[in-house]
Amino acid sequence: MTARALLAIASSLLALLFSSSLVAQAHDASVANHQPHYYDVEDFGIDPDSVTFADHIAPILQRSCQNCHRPGGGGPMVLMTYEEVRPWAPIIKYRTAIRDRMGAMPPYFLEKDIGITEFKDDYSLSDEELAMIQAWADNGAPRGNPENEPPMLAFGDGNEWSIGEPDLILRSGDFSRPAVGPDWWGDIGLVPTGLTEDRYVSAIQVREVNDIPADGDTGTVGGRYIVHHMTYNSGVLSEDGTEVVGDTVSWPIHEVGRNADIFSEKAGRLLPANSALHLEATHMHSNGRETSAYVEFGIKFFPVGYEPQYSRRGPRTGNGIDIDVVPNKANQEFHNYVVLQEHTKIMAFEPHLHAPGVRMCMEAIWGHNQFTLNCVGYDHNWVKQYVYEDDAAPLLPKGTILHTIGFLDTTRANPNLADARNWAGGGRRSVSNMFIDLGYSVSLTEEQFQEEMAVRRANMKDRNDYDVSCPLCWAPEPVDQSLAQGND
Numbered sequence: 150m151t152a153r154a155l156l157a158i159a160s161s162l163l164a165l166l167f168s169s170s171l172v173a174q175a176h177d178a179s180v181a182n183h184q185p186h187y188y189d190v191e192d193f194g195i196d197p198d199s200v201t202f203a204d205h206i207a208p209i210l211q212r213s214c215q216n217c218h219r220p221g222g223g224g225p226m227v228l229m230t231y232e233e234v235r236p237w238a239p240i241i242k243y244r245t246a247i248r249d250r251m252g253a254m255p256p257y258f259l260e261k262d263i264g265i266t267e268f269k270d271d272y273s274l275s276d277e278e279l280a281m282i283q284a285w286a287d288n289g290a291p292r293g294n295p296e297n298e299p300p301m302l303a304f305g306d307g308n309e310w311s312i313g314e315p316d317l318i319l320r321s322g323d324f325s326r327p328a329v330g331p332d333w334w335g336d337i338g339l340v341p342t343g344l345t346e347d348r349y350v351s352a353i354q355v356r357e358v359n360d361i362p363a364d365g366d367t368g369t370v371g372g373r374y375i376v377h378h379m380t381y382n383s384g385v386l387s388e389d390g391t392e393v394v395g396d397t398v399s400w401p402i403h404e405v406g407r408n409a410d411i412f413s414e415k416a417g418r419l420l421p422a423n424s425a426l427h428l429e430a431t432h433m434h435s436n437g438r439e440t441s442a443y444v445e446f447g448i449k450f451f452p453v454g455y456e457p458q459y460s461r462r463g464p465r466t467g468n469g470i471d472i473d474v475v476p477n478k479a480n481q482e483f484h485n486y487v488v489l490q491e492h493t494k495i496m497a498f499e500p501h502l503h504a505p506g507v508r509m510c511m512e513a514i515w516g517h518n519q520f521t522l523n524c525v526g527y528d529h530n531w532v533k534q535y536v537y538e539d540d541a542a543p544l545l546p547k548g549t550i551l552h553t554i555g556f557l558d559t560t561r562a563n564p565n566l567a568d569a570r571n572w573a574g575g576g577r578r579s580v581s582n583m584f585i586d587l588g589y590s591v592s593l594t595e596e597q598f599q600e601e602m603a604v605r606r607a608n609m610k611d612r613n614d615y616d617v618s619c620p621l622c623w624a625p626e627p628v629d630q631s632l633a634q635g636n637d
Contacts, residue, residue: 178508178556179479185246188280197284201293205281213255213272242286251528258526267541312352315447325441326375333433340426349417352449354409359442378404379431406531415458463493463590466553469583474573483555483584491592495543499534499587504565508556515620543618555584
């Protein structure tokens, strides 16, 4: 067979492979060129004509959609009953198929075909679920047998705590914004905790409470709130109660659409006795309606006497200062490199860009190997934190180079931009830019690092089983030189 014939066969096989509906469509980091992820439900052994709301679609909506798309929720329409869902079938098909880019629903932008896939509280849709939604919408969105529909979920009237009932609820002072006005950024004061003993936090959730009617037509998630994001820390109150003093603890940022923070059992964060939260940097914006609000902090504690195993914090990556974002350009890339000075376990990945942001990737470079840990899409209206399962979190040796890549799109195709013609540098306002990973990590001692790797090795079948999150898992364990010399 000639080389030309072999090439023709190879080209045909490649065309067949990549035309298969089971393979997600290729995309880049520009808004305009991103293609939806479409699948054929028959490839999952399901008859397209058998897919109904009652048997297939309602359970998906209950798990991944109705927490927002309900009366009083953050979603712009209610998706509780068949009658409410049916008119939106084509939109649901498209918005779910976007999957990992801005505008996707549900807003969980993990790219599933690369890197680590085990995360806590992952409510994203599987390939099979996308295929079922697409077949259902294409076939006219049939209801099926109403008796097969799952019981309706019951939601309260207000913002329920996703972490469960908190052990402590703290409240900020009141603030407001006019219907139309410039962004505001600044310090909104202290919130005393009232604690009389040191306690370690296992989970914390921040929510805005405002006077926007629950059934008000806000159009977007951001339109329901005036706080876009807020950074805060905690420390012991001074004697006069006007500031926090001594060592302070930084808490994960609060942002519109962000999930709650649930800390590892090994890495709780301290709230000391006589402490306060300092809401030192709050970014507020007008939403078209004069709005008064305050924020609440729901806090759950580890049991009295708990001590964290890991207390040292690892590095953050990114660049929020000297970045140069040019106008009218897609696929702009920013890069940042950090050399790990200690063994490190990355607990969470949280891309933080601003309006031009489209995507962020994190890579670990160890020796001549380059491991893509994760890539996720980004939408400035729905900022998300991705918390790794404990036995899948990146476990990186000191000396690893942690490489973060941010992708931006400043063309008119990006609906989040105020004006595609504007240059922008670093800054806190949404019309300025940032490129930061706000996730968190912990530093490990040599003993802790070896213990963590031993657990990973025990979870793998054999040496042919590879864990991208643990590049040294199959490396020989270091020999204690003092013992080795004593045996000579």
